[in-house]
Amino acid sequence: MKPAILIIDDESAIGSSLRFALENEYEVTAVTHVPNGYELLKEKSMDIVLLDWRLGKYNGLEVLTEIKTIQPDIAVIMMTAYGTIESSVEAMKRGAYHYITKPLDLDELELLLEKALEHRQLHHKIRELSDTIEKIKGYDQMIGESDVMKQVFSLIDRVKDIDSSVLIFGESGTGKELVARAIHRQGKRKNGPFISVNCAAIPEALLESELFGYAKGAFTGAVRSQEGKVAVANGGTLFLDEIGEMPPSLQAKLLRVLQEKEITPLGSTETKNVDVRIISATNKNLLSMIEEGSFREDLFFRLNVIPIQLPLLRDRKEDIDLLISYFLKKYAEEMQRPLPTLSSRAYDQLINYDYPGNIRQLGNILEYAVAMAKERVIQLEDLPITAVKTKESSTMLEHSTNDQEVIEVPIEATMKEAERLIIEAVLEHCGGNRRQTASALEISERNLRNKLQLYRQEQK
Template sequence: MKRILIIDDEPSICASLEFALEDEYEVASTTDPDQGVQLIKESHYHLCLLDLKIGNRDGLDVLQEIKQEKPGMIVIMITAYGTIESSVNALHLGAYSYLTKPVNTEELTSVIRRALHYNELNHQVEYLTQELEKKYSKDGMIGSSQSMAKVYQMIDKVKEVDTNVLITGESGTGKELVARAVHFSGKRKREHFEVVNCAAIPEHLLESELFGYEKGAFTGATASKQGKFQLANKGTMFLDEIGDMSLALQAKLLRVLQLKEVTPLGSNRTEKLDVRVIAATNKDLSKAVANGEFREDLYFRMNVIQIELPPLRERKEDLPYLIRHFLNIYNKELGKGIKGLTKPAETSLLQHSYPGNIRELANIVEASMVIAEGDMIEIDDLPPYLNKGKTLEVSREQAAKAFVGLTMKEVEKEVIQATLKKMKGSRKNTASMLGISERGLRDKIKQYNLSGS
């Protein structure tokens, strides 16, 4: 039951308010403002009804004392001397609302219910915000290797500044997680974090997704829509796989970054922006610039600070911690009680090279847990391509012999086709396994005229 404290210098008012509220709340009262502040300091009350004039004491002074002791305390002011000035002052000092005597019981109970509900929502938002900060701060990232220590150091250095950041690394290394860590540990953590995967959205739709559009801007634009940049205003815009963006769109993005303003499609008006931009890519953008595939001016605009994520094969010492992390996650999601891996299964995972990086490891652990019948993952529970009694080196040697005599393009075609078949036609899983973007895989399938399954 919620607890309410009444502070009023008239005993009759205290008694009538107690009578009106005691069926729904646990109510206490005092005519002494100093005692009231002491009660709030020593006990837990959810709400305080405070008179504006308590003998010789000014209720606004008492309100300040209460807020100093308990900043989150809900205080509703009650007075017979209501003025606009006193009302504004009370709200400015942190009062939730302001009622005049004689107090209408229905109005009072309604205001109290709204105030308590509002406070509960605030607590929920605060809790969820803290969970997000915990989940996406660097402390929520897994790994104690030297290479990951450097990543943590870079996150610490850039989290409080607005400098553009470019995160590089192979697919599946956790580039978005680093971007979220920068955002949720920095000064913009209370604002929006918007994500656009430049490789997953067709080029003709990506511009409207980024910059928004006006009604009638194109066929099907039946209403105006804000773009991701407008939604990210005051917060962070994360452009994933920026290396897959077309040159034409790169020019428009560069203009937005330079002028810090955006013009929605079909509009003549510009909107000012205050956005921190973080981009990520699995490509070597310096080579893309040299090949004319990426604008040099945009590259230098984005690559002010670079955070390079190491592939999983280069930080094998983190594998045991990552495996335990995913076991905990999928035990909850799958309702399982898997305690760990048998020695052969663990050895197999430690020997694997993980071309799909952390994403591949997560998929392996999840799939193995689904298949496992006991409380330990056996080697036969692992996906078929993981060794199965043979070392990784032997498997690779056999695979290499099978490709002797073929050109590199023929090898690439065979590998893509075999991986597509292994992944049962899933382009998303195939791209992840091969360490390329979905758009890149789509281009390869078209280039080699593959069946896609």
């Protein structure tokens, strides 16, 4: 369907000539009487109005105001033979998209119409995105309307007000801590503390004192007694992330907390009663660890009273659109930038990507894109290379040499660091040839040059 243009000009010859010049690309309607224009706008949605500044007894600025009242999103281009900077500024303040002076330059007008359409389409996308964000469905701070996530939300709602232990299973980046926090915030313990401990992030020698506290003099440097995280969580919830990393020596002490509701600080003989709900999470196969002897079976059954399995992002693809909307709004606000939208190519790539890093990876990709995009529309080349790498480009790279090369990326690397490692490795593989490198990575030479310049600046 052609874009619709309404011309309001009291000179019928201008309307006729413009209709003749534009009718191949646009559906053009021309009127010489302002009230007729109002009636048409009330009956039919238009994309653009070409509005004459002087219309007999009507003032163009007043007509502009009325048009924007009837169709607020319409793009209005003022036409005038009496243009001044002051009048143009006033027109823009009242909502005009732009203005053009008479006699009209057809090439200039066609370019202005194209830009006005792009502006209107962008405005529609942003509004649709904002509407989508307002309608985002989920639970607590989690987003999703897929059947599998509805099941997770339902389970959370059923267990939030009981004290049974919960064990959350899921790969890295699937939102295990969000589930734990939702159970706490929505449940009867919401007024108590929520204490989170990552068992993999604390050295084994320190984890015992971190969890259970210590008495004065328990070790060199213990000049005073210190409460552990279990005691601090009294009356609330203790979240033990990556529970599979807890050393066997501490698993027995945690089992005692679950069974007896009491703790013994390091270096003390006194026990303390605690009222704490324990929620744990893991991305490991604890049953295999039990068979290997690295995880206690009795502790597993105490922790796994209520299991919650979180799906991979690629298994809940119907939620990706909602998550994209959420992250775009989040990072635009954090970076104090206008809410962006996605080009069709960038959107298709994000919808169809597999996300080995799950929701966390999607968030990192969109944070990068919002930061790097030069325009309000995020293009495919604004996405990090790890998100746009395709099988076709990988095959091309492998076939360019007799030996298949492997690029090693540390698991702790950020998206930006991973992209840099890949780009530098491919550049070296291509013997420094930027054209071949850009072709292999499926980005423009200009984009590659900008990234390499950024890397050099960061090294200074």
